[in-house]
Amino acid sequence: MSYVIIGNSVAAVGAIEAIRQIDKEVPITVISDEPYSVYSRPLISEYLAGQVTEDMMGYRNPDFYEKNRVITKLGKKVIAIDPPKKSLKLSDGEEVAYGKLLIATGGMPFIPPMKGLDKGKIFTFIKMDDAKKIDALVPELRHVVVIGAGLIGLKAAESLHHRGVKVTVVELANRVMATVLDIEAGRIVQDALEKAGINIITENTVDEMLGDGEANAVKLKDGQTIDCDAVIVAIGVIPNAAFAKESGIAVNRGIVTDNHMRTNLPGIYAAGDVTEGPDYLNGGNRVMPIWPNAYIQGKIAGFNMAGVGREFAGGLAVNSIELFGVPVVTAGLSNIDSDDLEVLTRIKDGNYRKVVLRGSTIVGTVFVGAIDRAGLITGLIRDQIDVSSMRDRLLEDDFGYIDFPVELRKKRLGVVR
Ligand SMILES: Cc1cc2nc3c(=O)[nH]c(=O)nc-3n(C[C@H](O)[C@H](O)[C@H](O)COP(=O)(O)OP(=O)(O)OC[C@H]3O[C@@H](n4cnc5c(N)ncnc54)[C@H](O)[C@@H]3O)c2cc1C
Numbered sequence: 331m332s333y334v335i336i337g338n339s340v341a342a343v344g345a346i347e348a349i350r351q352i353d354k355e356v357p358i359t360v361i362s363d364e365p366y367s368v369y370s371r372p373l374i375s376e377y378l379a380g381q382v383t384e385d386m387m388g389y390r391n392p393d394f395y396e397k398n399r400v401i402t403k404l405g406k407k408v409i410a411i412d413p414p415k416k417s418l419k420l421s422d423g424e425e426v427a428y429g430k431l432l433i434a435t436g437g438m439p440f441i442p443p444m445k446g447l448d449k450g451k452i453f454t455f456i457k458m459d460d461a462k463k464i465d466a467l468v469p470e471l472r473h474v475v476v477i478g479a480g481l482i483g484l485k486a487a488e489s490l491h492h493r494g495v496k497v498t499v500v501e502l503a504n505r506v507m508a509t510v511l512d513i514e515a516g517r518i519v520q521d522a523l524e525k526a527g528i529n530i531i532t533e534n535t536v537d538e539m540l541g542d543g544e545a546n547a548v549k550l551k552d553g554q555t556i557d558c559d560a561v562i563v564a565i566g567v568i569p570n571a572a573f574a575k576e577s578g579i580a581v582n583r584g585i586v587t588d589n590h591m592r593t594n595l596p597g598i599y600a601a602g603d604v605t606e607g608p609d610y611l612n613g614g615n616r617v618m619p620i621w622p623n624a625y626i627q628g629k630i631a632g633f634n635m636a637g638v639g640r641e642f643a644g645g646l647a648v649n650s651i652e653l654f655g656v657p658v659v660t661a662g663l664s665n666i667d668s669d670d671l672e673v674l675t676r677i678k679d680g681n682y683r684k685v686v687l688r689g690s691t692i693v694g695t696v697f698v699g700a701i702d703r704a705g706l707i708t709g710l711i712r713d714q715i716d717v718s719s720m721r722d723r724l725l726e727d728d729f730g731y732i733d734f735p736v737e738l739r740k741k742r743l744g745v746v747r
Contacts, residue, residue, distance in 0.1 A: 331356050333635055334418065334426060336408045337434035338362035339371060340621055341602030343390060344628025345432050345635065350398050352636035358400045359426065361418070363407035366458055367392060372621060374461040375485035379492040384458075408435075411577035413595050430597050430635040433574055433585060434628060437567035437603040437619050446539030451546075451560040455486045456567060464490075467560060471495045475548050475558040477536050479506040483564030484519075484653055487528055498529040498556055500536055500548070510649055510660040514675065515682045515698045522656040536561075567619055569604045582606050584617045589642045591631035599635055601627035610644030611662055611693050611711075618645040648708060650701075659704035662686070662711050663694035676725040683725050690718045703729055 333349055335342045338360045346358055369387040376382040395402050407421040411431070418426045439454035441447065453464055464486075474490050476483045479501035487497045501508070505516030506523065520530055531550070539561060540547040547557045569584030580586045580594040584606035591599045591607065601607075602624035609616035623645040633640040648661040663671065663686055671694075672687040681699030685692055685707060691714045697704040706729070710717060717724065720733040731739050 331429035332427070333358045333430050333432070334428035335360045335432040335434055336362075336418070337432075337436055337602070337604075338364065338366075338368055338402070338404065339434065339436055339602065339624070340368070340389065341434035341436070341604075341624040341628035341631075342432070343368055343394075344625040344630075345434065345599075345601060345632035346398050346400055348629045348632025348640075349636045352633065352638050354399075356429075358398065359403065359428075360395070360400055361403040361406055361408055361420065361426065363405065363421075364457060364459070365405040367402075367404075368394070369458060371456070371458075372485075374455070374458060375489045377458075378461045378465055378486070378489035381492070387458075409573060411574065411579070411598075413577055413579075413598065416597070428597075431599065432628075432631050432635060433571075433579070433593070433598065433600040433604055434602045434624075434631075435570040435574075435604045436624075438570040439563060440566040440568045441563055442565065444536060444538060446541070446545065449539050449541050450544035451541075452539060453560065453562050455482055455562050455564055464560070464562070468493050468495065471559045473498070473558045474560045474562060475500060475536070475556055476562045476564055477548075478564035478566065479503070479530065479532070480509065480564065480566065481507065481649065481651055482567070483562070484523070485651070486562050486564055487523070488653055491526065491528060496527075496529075498531065498558070499523075500531045500534055500550065500556075502533070502535045504533050506530065506532075507658070508665075510647075510664050511658070511696060511698075512665050512675075512684070514677060515658070515684065515696050518677075518680065518682055518698045519653060519656055519658060522654045526654040567603065569606070569617060569619075571604050574600070574604075582615070586615055587627075589630075589644070590634045590639065591627055591642060592634065599631040601631040608642055608644040610646045613644075616645070618647050620645075620647060620649065622648070646708075646712060650704075656699060657697075657701045659695070659697045659701045659708070661695050661704075661708045662692075663688075664696045666694070674725055678727075685724045687717070687721070690716045690721075692717055692724070700727070703727075706730065 368389045410419040473496040536548045538549040539545040571581045575581040585600040603619040606615045630642040675684045684696040686694030695707045723733045
């Protein structure tokens, strides 16, 4: 028997740590097409901004693999899974046998068809090597176009701005971070970006990359042309699941798992951004590409691979980001219109707060600016607490444990006053 994990990021770490809690002996092999020890992927933007160096980005100590007796095959891509043979094929021709397999291959950039994509100086921004390639070019960059105003596009824009590069962000929606923020919240964030000097164009997109060999301009849907020295495509991230699908693993948008992180094939598990795993708030399955979710899913998968039945309670989409000094926290159904949802909002002193209720429980929230109560509200979402008695207080600055019913306060704090 052996455990094999495809991917060497946070979901893989969760799985290794769980397996080794149970099984100290059976070999674990980790295969990744990235050549690096596990690093904190969200920090690639701080790396590009010049705020951290590569040696500060490790997610575990350098002796992590040795301590956990993990064999690494780094810089190698898995190109096929043969489930009947319980074997993997790598890009260099090597075959690797597995007893239990975890697919933790994360996400890949979504790149829609655009003319001129084959030109040079067009980048994506999800890997260490993406950040390194852009970083190496910074001295010659004066103006970069970022396509997409989601979390990754805006982080890339902020990083380049820190390095003195002029940035234009082009976004198809009518606001920034449109998947998680409504118009009011998006406006506050956009104002901060524009005030800092980022040029933001909404309700438009890039039709074509222009240039002779290398991109030196983009042509937008409305016909205008913007000169630039490089382009970053940050339209979205999709599960990296195509090769799994070819081997008969059930893939919808991502690899479909049950709450033990099992796929439809025996002995094969999946965790992290590659999955369409159980959804805590809505039931069913959903792609939820966030770091904490990937770690927990990896851990649940690891326990189950090692023979200990643990169940994933379901993922909750929580995003926490700071852009140009404006902190933003979103959780759950932060931006969904539905007849069964009631939305409470408040803007005060440039700070935005939103609570989304379904009946007597909170199912979504947005905080922009003052975020000190975001953890409290997110906790109420996680535990699906009945908030009827505190409904009118949820948006108040001083909302806190004092508003909780006595029994709940006792449970949370262990004391009652
Ligand atoms: C710039 C940026 C900022 C982010 N900020 C946040 C944040 O603030 N908060 C948050 O919660 N999340 C954030 N995320 C998302 C977070 O990084 C991901 O949710 C998390 O990394 C997912 O972990 P994972 O283990 O599922 O896969 P990944 O981290 O995507 O790693 C998968 C690994 O598998 C490798 N791989 C893929 N296919 C193969 C193959 N066929 N063979 C071998 N290896 C393969 C990949 O190269 C990669 O190394 C951010 C992401 C980016 C890019």
